Amino acid sequence: MITKQKLLNIFQTLLASFGQRNWWPGETELEIIVGAILTQNTSWKNVERAISNMKAHGVLNADTIQSIPIEKLEEIIKPSGFYKQKSERLKRVISILFNDNHKSIENLRLFDTEYLRTLLLNINGIGPETADSILLYAFNRPIFVVDAYTKRFVKNHQLYNGNNRYDNVQQFFMENLPRNEYLFNEFHALIVYLCQNYCKKVPECSHCPLKSELNI
DNA sequence: CACCAGGCAAGTA
DNA sequence: TACTTGCATGGT
Numbered sequence: 001m002i003t004k005q006k007l008l009n010i011f012q013t014l015l016a017s018f019g020q021r022n023w024w025p026g027e028t029e030l031e032i033i034v035g036a037i038l039t040q041n042t043s044w045k046n047v048e049r050a051i052s053n054m055k056a057h058g059v060l061n062a063d064t065i066q067s068i069p070i071e072k073l074e075e076i077i078k079p080s081g082f083y084k085q086k087s088e089r090l091k092r093v094i095s096i097l098f099n100d101n102h103k104s105i106e107n108l109r110l111f112d113t114e115y116l117r118t119l120l121l122n123i124n125g126i127g128p129e130t131a132d133s134i135l136l137y138a139f140n141r142p143i144f145v146v147d148a149y150t151k152r153f154v155k156n157h158q159l160y161n162g163n164n165r166y167d168n169v170q171q172f173f174m175e176n177l178p179r180n181e182y183l184f185n186e187f188h189a190l191i192v193y194l195c196q197n198y199c200k201k202v203p204e205c206s207h208c209p210l211k212s213e214l215n216i
Numbered sequence: 217c218a219c220c221a222g223g224c225a226a227g228t229a
Numbered sequence: 230t231a232c233t234t235g236c237a238t239g240g241t
Contacts, residue, residue: 023222035222036222037223039221039222039223040222040223040224041220041221041222041223041224041236041237042221042222042223042237042238042239043220043221043222043238043239043240044221044222045221045239045240046221046238046239046240047222049238049239050238078237078238079238079239080237080238081221081236081237081238081239082223082224082235082236082237082238083236083237083238084236084237085224085225085235085236085237086236089224124224124225125223125224125225126224127223127224127225128223128224129222129223129224130223130224133222145222147222147223148221148222148223149222188222189222192222196221196222200220
């Protein structure tokens with residue numbers, strides 16, 4: 001196990017080593033929501049191609065996503081993979097979040113976080129990670145996002161040895177950190193950056209900036 | 217060639 | 230509840 005102070009120190013070390021990650025890339029809430037769906041089990045590089053295609057075709061807006069024939073949408077987002085599922089999910093999610101009961105981004109921002117999370121999770125195609133990514137990065141709510149990297153990170157470094165389920169890992173972070181949107185934003189992005197650039201490419205932990213922090 | 221990527225839903229035991 | 234499988238492209 002680990003103390004709250006140690007967890008904060010790890011964050012500070014990562015931030016000092018790598019700098020701000022500036023997540024989430026995307027200029028609007030809609031773009032972030034679309035990206036969150038397209039990046040499901042998919043590299044961000046491929047998502048960028050898909051989003052770039054959507055922009056080029058003038059499809060990256062709520063009205064067009066709903067009105068465009070699904071076959072066309074599939075073709076446009078094809079580089080991000082799972083295009084049949086994802087085109088369907090995009091249409092469903094956008095129609096629910098932007099049209100149902102005259103919802104709009106401004107109206108959605110009025111809902112409290114718990115209500116919004118339930119709303120998102122009840123949409124077919126949105127699981128816990130996608131929901132929390134949207135809450136944190138599109139709606140700026142202090143919700144900690146857990147992904148495969150996060151689970152590997154806490155397990156490999158023995159920060160948390162409890163149940164490996166999504167909710168449990170999330171609870172570990174949220175109980176041991178101040179509930180702060182900026183902190184959650186940066187921490188998640190830094191864990192992803194660390195895992196992508198050090199924990200895989202460098203076999204040993206010799207170059208890991210957390211070396212002394214974690215006694216490895 | 218195999219394996220992975222910023223998951224999720226549906227099916228099985 | 231816990232595990233398995235399909236979904237699909239592009240990079241290593």
